[in-house]
Amino acid sequence: MRPDLASLALFVRVAETKSITRAAGASHIALAAASRRIAQLEDQLGVELLYRSAKGVELTPAGQALLFHARQVLARVDEMRAEISDYSHGLKGMVRIQANASALAQYLPADLASFADAHPGIKLSLGEERSGAIVQSLQSGATDIGIVMEGAETAGIQLFDYRADVLCAVVPRKHPVRGRSVAFSKLLDHDFVGLESDTVISQLLLAHAQKEDRPLRLRVQVKSFDVVAKLIQAGLGIGVLPEAAARAFAAPMGLRLVALTDPWARRGMFVAVRQLDALPAPARLLVEHLAQRVKA
Numbered sequence: 001m002r003p004d005l006a007s008l009a010l011f012v013r014v015a016e017t018k019s020i021t022r023a024a025g026a027s028h029i030a031l032a033a034a035s036r037r038i039a040q041l042e043d044q045l046g047v048e049l050l051y052r053s054a055k056g057v058e059l060t061p062a063g064q065a066l067l068f069h070a071r072q073v074l075a076r077v078d079e080m081r082a083e084i085s086d087y088s089h090g091l092k093g094m095v096r097i098q099a100n101a102s103a104l105a106q107y108l109p110a111d112l113a114s115f116a117d118a119h120p121g122i123k124l125s126l127g128e129e130r131s132g133a134i135v136q137s138l139q140s141g142a143t144d145i146g147i148v149m150e151g152a153e154t155a156g157i158q159l160f161d162y163r164a165d166v167l168c169a170v171v172p173r174k175h176p177v178r179g180r181s182v183a184f185s186k187l188l189d190h191d192f193v194g195l196e197s198d199t200v201i202s203q204l205l206l207a208h209a210q211k212e213d214r215p216l217r218l219r220v221q222v223k224s225f226d227v228v229a230k231l232i233q234a235g236l237g238i239g240v241l242p243e244a245a246a247r248a249f250a251a252p253m254g255l256r257l258v259a260l261t262d263p264w265a266r267r268g269m270f271v272a273v274r275q276l277d278a279l280p281a282p283a284r285l286l287v288e289h290l291a292q293r294v295k296a
Contacts, residue, residue, distance in 0.1 A: 006037070007041050008070040010023055010024075010027050011063075011066065011067070012070050015067045018057055018058065019057065045062070095125070095145060096143045097144065098134045099146065100134065101199075101225060104128055105245035106245050107293065114289075115286055119285060122286075135148060135152060139157070139274060145273055145290075146271075147272070147290075149200040151203070152200055156274075158275065159271070159272055161291065162293060163268075163293060165244075166243045166267075167240050168260055169258040169259075169260060170228070170232055170250065170258075171258060172238075173254045175238065177190070179258065181261050184260055191219040193218075193219060193220055193228050194222075195222065196221050196223055204267075219236055229241070229246070229250075
């Protein structure tokens, strides 16, 4: 027999209260019934889960392992109940979507808002991930739709044109890099503030520095666009970020945006799916909506 959800919930309460008596009260069952459920759980799993004493109970190593998995199982059940209950309130479907930071900082929020207005019965579950992780989620079935950048490894994934992402140099207002545009090679004499090395932007900059046979002088690497901007403002270096995202904080932070003349600075964004025909109808509607967006 497999452990039932009620027994797992009781076990979690026992672990949290360190008492079968208190857990029984919180679960609104008799102490004898609670003790019997825990004993049956141990019998089903073939291990001792609790050290029992007059002062209460402590988890055995096996009990610690079960606590971790029981919490995950119960959390997923709660998610399932919440999602299914939405259907009783008129929900017509749910679409799971993951997007990279560039899309979320620029175009995707407005595009999802217009889709939600047109299809109020479809619920969107949105998460932020790097392009590589999004591809993995698509391949595993963990998400329905992804927004990925040009340059990401997308073998076995269907891609649909979405938007254009234009990179620019971000420098302090009084930085010696002058003019409205500059070639990337002219920036390589300066220190850089960059994103983490597994981002598409970082990999792109490193590849083009290597083509110039020059080092990319990364002084610091951080996780997000806004932290890159704050460190540039502090004088730790210059950076390369998506222009539409950088414009949101450039003026208030005293930063200048300098266009890159390199052709590779204009990159494509794609709507990515594992197999369009296999998607539920609500997800196909969202793919169609996003793929119709005009490239910036």
